[in-house]
Amino acid sequence: MLITHSIADLRQALAPYHRPAFVPTMGNLHDGHIALVRQAKPLGDVTVASIFVNRLQFLPHEDFDSYPRTWEADCAQLQAAGCDVLFAPREADLYPQPQTFKVHPDPQLADMLEGHFRPGFFVGVSTVVMKLFACVLGATGGTAVFGKKDYQQLMVIRHMVRQFALPIEIVAGETCRAADGLALSSRNGYLSPQERQEAVALSQALQRLAQQWRNAAPSDRSLLETLALDALRTRGWAPDYLTVRRRADLQPATAEDAAGTLVALGAARLGSTRLIDNLEF
Numbered sequence: 001m002l003i004t005h006s007i008a009d010l011r012q013a014l015a016p017y018h019r020p021a022f023v024p025t026m027g028n029l030h031d032g033h034i035a036l037v038r039q040a041k042p043l044g045d046v047t048v049a050s051i052f053v054n055r056l057q058f059l060p061h062e063d064f065d066s067y068p069r070t071w072e073a074d075c076a077q078l079q080a081a082g083c084d085v086l087f088a089p090r091e092a093d094l095y096p097q098p099q100t101f102k103v104h105p106d107p108q109l110a111d112m113l114e115g116h117f118r119p120g121f122f123v124g125v126s127t128v129v130m131k132l133f134a135c136v137l138g139a140t141g142g143t144a145v146f147g148k149k150d151y152q153q154l155m156v157i158r159h160m161v162r163q164f165a166l167p168i169e170i171v172a173g174e175t176c177r178a179a180d181g182l183a184l185s186s187r188n189g190y191l192s193p194q195e196r197q198e199a200v201a202l203s204q205a206l207q208r209l210a211q212q213w214r215n216a217a218p219s220d221r222s223l224l225e226t227l228a229l230d231a232l233r234t235r236g237w238a239p240d241y242l243t244v245r246r247r248a249d250l251q252p253a254t255a256e257d258a259a260g261t262l263v264a265l266g267a268a269r270l271g272s273t274r275l276i277d278n279l280e281f
Contacts (some may be wrong), residue, residue, distance in 0.1 A: 027051040028068040032176035032184040057124030141167025210281040218255030239268035
């Protein structure tokens, strides 16, 4: 596996290839990231991963400085998964001057859910992804693989690619879960042993919400989200949202929306750790 840090070195390494398959990450890799790399491998003629902790998508009170950096373990996992090129820019490589040009996604999609509770988050995500696309896929286009666990992020990136007519195919990877159903996340490492046992309650709450939504009369569905939030609070969580939305645009589901077109999404804080998850149904 070739490791590059500068954009010039990356472009030189990719010059012989015609269709890279790209997996952007912030490092601290787990099996979910590695599954995306393996999914990407047959989709291009060279497999590229990036590791970059993007300051632009962290709010001032969030965990940019303490976000886990596990460089040696990340490199070993990527090499074992068959990654060909790792792009690991330093901040000065990717942002050699203040990034005053930014990508502002459609507020109708980006200012709800995660964007409501983390203002500016998707501006930071969209800006760094656009820049990484320019570095990795700019010359030829190609494929980029994003996990469904960050469901709204996947939607934002898909819409960005479509609106800018980028020659990039966005491929979704299924959420990887632990044996008990907890969605794998780099932030799971913040959980204490007791919190780790409790953490599966978020995915279970989404499963219950989806099942109740299927079975409830349309007139009763408006209460289901409130009841789901209250149930998590009684377990000691601080939920931001538990909601059922249309997959197509993440707008609130209505009585006319059929199963098979919906997604239940949730975000909640357990202790000091904020977890997100979702379930298509």
